[in-house]
Amino acid sequence: MRLLRHNSCTSGPVQATSVNVLSKAKRLSIILLISVLLIIAISLTANAYTILSRWRYNGGNMTVTYTWGPSMPFSSDWKTAFSTAASDWSAVPTNVDYAYNSASGNKLGIVNMPSGSAGYFWGVTDAYGYLTSFSAAGNTNQAVTGTYTSTMKRSTAGHELGHGLGLGEENLRAALMNQNRNRSTVYKPQQDDIDGVNFLY
Numbered sequence: 001m002r003l004l005r006h007n008s009c010t011s012g013p014v015q016a017t018s019v020n021v022l023s024k025a026k027r028l029s030i031i032l033l034i035s036v037l038l039i040i041a042i043s044l045t046a047n048a049y050t051i052l053s054r055w056r057y058n059g060g061n062m063t064v065t066y067t068w069g070p071s072m073p074f075s076s077d078w079k080t081a082f083s084t085a086a087s088d089w090s091a092v093p094t095n096v097d098y099a100y101n102s103a104s105g106n107k108l109g110i111v112n113m114p115s116g117s118a119g120y121f122w123g124v125t126d127a128y129g130y131l132t133s134f135s136a137a138g139n140t141n142q143a144v145t146g147t148y149t150s151t152m153k154r155s156t157a158g159h160e161l162g163h164g165l166g167l168g169e170e171n172l173r174a175a176l177m178n179q180n181r182n183r184s185t186v187y188k189p190q191q192d193d194i195d196g197v198n199f200l201y
């Protein structure tokens with residue numbers, strides 16, 4: 001211990017003091033070590049997902065349907081992004097799947113908005129706070145998504161469909177629900193997103 005260097009050639013009583021200094025230092029490092037281990041343990045185990053409003057759920061497998069809203073072109077990259085993202089959500093191990101149904105009350109489309117959001121979500125809830133329908137859209141504003149690749153649009157669509165299952169924003173992990181995720185690499189549901197849906201249903 002470098003702490004003891006000044007006292008190393010002195011006699012008994014000072015050495016006793018040195019021992020105290022050393023044990024204090026030891027205690028401090030033990031406290032520090034425990035804190036670091038606790039922080040690591042928490043960050044490894046704690047979920048980061050957040051919850052908005054979920055659908056009423058009675059157990060078993062549940063299907064959330066979607067259809068194209070009037071703003072969705074017959075053929076567009078956003079349409080592809082949303083249908084791919086719906087398949088992404090259906091492919092992960094949860095009790096809830098997305099499926100296209102032309103009679104669905106959940107409408108997917110496009111919107112041209114000047115704000116910085118690449119996608120939009122509007123949910124409707126009942127008196128109990130359960131989700132009853134929703135609309136989601138990709139932002140076609142060139143200043144916002146003009147440079148977006150199909151993968152980045154898929155990530156955006158998947159994020160909005162995550163809201164459609166009841167997940168909120170999550171900005172701690174590389175999750176699909178993270179608003180600041182890398183949309184080129186995080187474009188389908190991640191473990192934290194799956195954990196969130198499994199918590200809800």
Ligand SMILES: [Zn+2]
Binds near residue numbers: 163
């Ligand atoms: Zn969001």
